[in-house]
Amino acid sequence: MSCEPHWLARIDAALVGEHGGALYAEARAHAEGCAACAATWRAACGHLAALERRPGRLPEAVEAAVLGRVLDALSASGDLAPAPNAEVVPVPAKVTAPSPPSSRRRAGAVGSMVGAAAVASITFIALRTPPETAHPGPSEGFQARGGETPRAGFQVFCVEPRGASGEPVVRSSGASGLAAPLQCDASGRLQFTYSVPQDLAQAGDTAVHLFATGPEGQVVWYWPRAGQVTPVEAGGRNVPLPGSFDVGALHGAGRWRITGVFSYTLGDRETLDALARSGGEAAVAAWAARSGAPVEGAGLWMDIDPTARRTGGAE
Amino acid sequence: MTFFRGQPELVERFRAGDTSVLTEVYLAYIGPLQNVLRQGFAVQADARSFHIAGIADPMEVEAACQEVFMRAFKSSARQAYDPARSYANYLFRIARNWRIDAFRKRRPEVSFDAAPVLGAEVEDEAPLVEARMIDAEVEALVADYLAGLPARDRDYFQGRLFGGRTQTEAAAALGLTRIQGRRIEARVKTGLLAWLRAHGHSPAVSRAGRPEEEVE
Numbered sequence: 001m002s003c004e005p006h007w008l009a010r011i012d013a014a015l016v017g018e019h020g021g022a023l024y025a026e027a028r029a030h031a032e033g034c035a036a037c038a039a040t041w042r043a044a045c046g047h048l049a050a051l052e053r054r055p056g057r058l059p060e061a062v063e064a065a066v067l068g069r070v071l072d073a074l075s076a077s078g079d080l081a082p083a084p085n086a087e088v089v090p091v092p093a094k095v096t097a098p099s100p101p102s103s104r105r106r107a108g109a110v111g112s113m114v115g116a117a118a119v120a121s122i123t124f125i126a127l128r129t130p131p132e133t134a135h136p137g138p139s140e141g142f143q144a145r146g147g148e149t150p151r152a153g154f155q156v157f158c159v160e161p162r163g164a165s166g167e168p169v170v171r172s173s174g175a176s177g178l179a180a181p182l183q184c185d186a187s188g189r190l191q192f193t194y195s196v197p198q199d200l201a202q203a204g205d206t207a208v209h210l211f212a213t214g215p216e217g218q219v220v221w222y223w224p225r226a227g228q229v230t231p232v233e234a235g236g237r238n239v240p241l242p243g244s245f246d247v248g249a250l251h252g253a254g255r256w257r258i259t260g261v262f263s264y265t266l267g268d269r270e271t272l273d274a275l276a277r278s279g280g281e282a283a284v285a286a287w288a289a290r291s292g293a294p295v296e297g298a299g300l301w302m303d304i305d306p307t308a309r310r311t312g313g314a315e
Numbered sequence: 316m317t318f319f320r321g322q323p324e325l326v327e328r329f330r331a332g333d334t335s336v337l338t339e340v341y342l343a344y345i346g347p348l349q350n351v352l353r354q355g356f357a358v359q360a361d362a363r364s365f366h367i368a369g370i371a372d373p374m375e376v377e378a379a380c381q382e383v384f385m386r387a388f389k390s391s392a393r394q395a396y397d398p399a400r401s402y403a404n405y406l407f408r409i410a411r412n413w414r415i416d417a418f419r420k421r422r423p424e425v426s427f428d429a430a431p432v433l434g435a436e437v438e439d440e441a442p443l444v445e446a447r448m449i450d451a452e453v454e455a456l457v458a459d460y461l462a463g464l465p466a467r468d469r470d471y472f473q474g475r476l477f478g479g480r481t482q483t484e485a486a487a488a489l490g491l492t493r494i495q496g497r498r499i500e501a502r503v504k505t506g507l508l509a510w511l512r513a514h515g516h517s518p519a520v521s522r523a524g525r526p527e528e529e530v531e
Contacts, residue, residue: 015508017504028377042374045373046453050453051457066377074385075334079388
């Protein structure tokens with residue numbers, strides 16, 4: 001009883017958390033129909049449970065995959081809260097406006113996991129309080145758990161021209177910054193919004209920086225654009241950054257981490273790029289912190305499937 | 316478990332479908348739910364007691380967890396939850412009803428209308444001696460494998476496995492970023508699977524899940 005060797009590697013990668021979304025679903029679907037790989041899958045689950053000191057439980061990566069599928073299906077069926085002010089995000093001219101979630105079928109959404117190419121969960125690096133500014137309490141900004149702390153933050157949207165049902169789909173990372181996975185096809189385009197409570201911004205020179213780090217340390221920049229800086233609108237909530245970014249064209253295969261940083265310094269891309277390549281998000285966060293902007297971790301994970309269809313084009 | 320006790324704001328967000336709260340609920344209950352699904356339970360119908368067997372196959376457990384949380388997180392189920400009561404019981408009742416539904420389809424002659432669930436007091440069968448020996452051997456091999464890791468990787472896993480740290484925390488304790496910690500974790504886990512296979516723990520000799528069955 002055996003199977004092609006590459007499936008073994010793909011099953012291992014899925015079960016250790018290297019493959020999310022479509023790649024996980026593909027490996028899982030293969031194992032369902034292949035006796036050898038099903039046995040491999042079951043045995044690996046037991047072995048990883050032993051390593052993770054969780055006897056009898058599914059591997060962490062499997063539990064994460066289940067959560068992703070559940071939230072994706074509920075979101076597609078309109079069973080979840082809509083992303084706050086998601087409607088303010090302008091859809092790029094090349095992309096048809098999304099239809100309401102209720103028009104998508106739950107079963108279709110579950111099935112679309114096989115075709116989905118990217119999975120991401122967002123948290124963010126954000127300002128908490130400006131220098132020498134007393135905390136004023138809840139305001140227009142994002143609320144931390146417990147509703148006490150206004151927070152600045154980012155939200156990421158993946159706009160797919162055609163979802164599994166053939167209709168356009170807009171998926172959102174959610175504003176909470178927690179681990180809810182974002183599904184995004186490689187043919188999709190990424191868009192970003194930011195929120196900065198009025199009392200957390202430093203007038204005139206608060207800037208936003210967004211970039212992604214690839215599995216081999218490669219860096220893709222979203223904002224600022226080359227030769228520019230990207231100041232933010234103080235007090236803005238869910239303010240869309242103009243333009244969008246082709247998921248498939250800009251990102252190679254593997255797991256990417258999207259990081260967002262606010263600073264009180266208008267950093268240029270060249271300076272920040274050097275920091276990101278040498279020290280990753282920690283170096284950029286440290287740079288932002290030196291500007292006086294308190295920061296808190298972390299970033300957004302995204303898996304890119306190189307086999308998914310691509311629409312071509314860049315930012 | 317008392318996830319929502321004294322937190323009406325959290326209940327509101329849960330009912331509204333806030334994905335961050337749903338994620339927290341999921342993380343809190345995914346482990347206990349697996350126990351319930353694996354354990355099986357007794358149910359009374361037509362003046363007889365039936366044992367709905369537990370699910371042992373990890374692939375079936377995965378599918379079952381997805382189905383149960385899909386049902387539990389639907390808007391109608393979120394609205395129906397009474398926060399004065401245990402969410403664990405609510406979730407587990409959904410799981411049991413789903414299992415009973417599946418059983419009913421295979422045993423249409425049994426009337427399960429208003430059938431009381433007797434609880435999960437029926438223990439799953441004890442693992443076979445052979446399976447226990449294999450488990451013990453795997454544990455010993457895992458220990459050997461971890462002992463042979465580079466110091467940094469071993470320290471990372473000490474933090475993750477024994478320190479109860481998240482990836483971010485375990486990485487930060489070693490001055491690493493989360494992505495570096497993640498890479499260590501994936502590399503170590505992949506290496507472990509290869510290590511166990513190299514030591515004879517191919518699927519053929521590993522403990523397989525017992526088939527699902529219903530017994531009266």
